[in-house]
Amino acid sequence: MAQHQTSRRSLLAAALAAPVAAVGVPLSTAAPAAAAAAEPTDGCQTVVPWTDITPDPSVTPEAGSPYQARVIRLAGTEFLQLRGVLTCPTPLAADTFIGTLPSSIRPPKTTRGTATRNNNDGINAIRVEAYTSGLVKVFGPTAANPALWIQLDSFSSVMR
Numbered sequence: 001m002a003q004h005q006t007s008r009r010s011l012l013a014a015a016l017a018a019p020v021a022a023v024g025v026p027l028s029t030a031a032p033a034a035a036a037a038a039e040p041t042d043g044c045q046t047v048v049p050w051t052d053i054t055p056d057p058s059v060t061p062e063a064g065s066p067y068q069a070r071v072i073r074l075a076g077t078e079f080l081q082l083r084g085v086l087t088c089p090t091p092l093a094a095d096t097f098i099g100t101l102p103s104s105i106r107p108p109k110t111t112r113g114t115a116t117r118n119n120n121d122g123i124n125a126i127r128v129e130a131y132t133s134g135l136v137k138v139f140g141p142t143a144a145n146p147a148l149w150i151q152l153d154s155f156s157s158v159m160r
Contacts, residue, residue: 047071047078053099053136059086059150067152069105069130071159080111080130082155091146092138098150101134108132113157117141118148128155 048071061067067084086098107130115138117126126147127139141147 043074045073047073048105050083051102051104053082053084053101055086055099056097058090058092058096059088059098061085062087062149067099069101071105077158078160079156080105080107080159082113082115082128082130082136082152084152086150086152088146088148088150091148092141093143093146094141095137095139096141097135097137098128099136101130101136103134106132106134107159111157111159113155115155116151116153120145126150128152130157 048069050066050068050070053067053069055061055067059067062085065083065085067086069080069082072079072081109132111130113128114125115128117124117140123140123145126141129137129139131137138147138150
């Protein structure tokens, strides 16, 4: 007996067609609910613009790649985003603090994400945590697998 498989495309088409069948209005043209009008939830809103992070002495921001943080709101959820490339004058061989967030950006709880690092033995990501105190710490480097640089442009984590 042949197995029936549903493609992702047909599932997406069915999900978009459901509102039309239920209320007769395509999802893309439906008017927003009144409650949603109180706080805009469409698009990306900047809550706190890009602001410099104070680097720890163990890392050096690369020229032309500022070490910064910002907070954005997307669909009502706030995200902490980091950017910049950090070089490590002395390779990081242990979990290390890499900086302090500005006072305008302090997460209400510990927030975690990943960032790219130099590839060594197939390991090319590093865990990054931002604490309520504003400290930013990386996890993963070891003496056998040190971090020589960290690129934070991919870090985005839910704040609230």
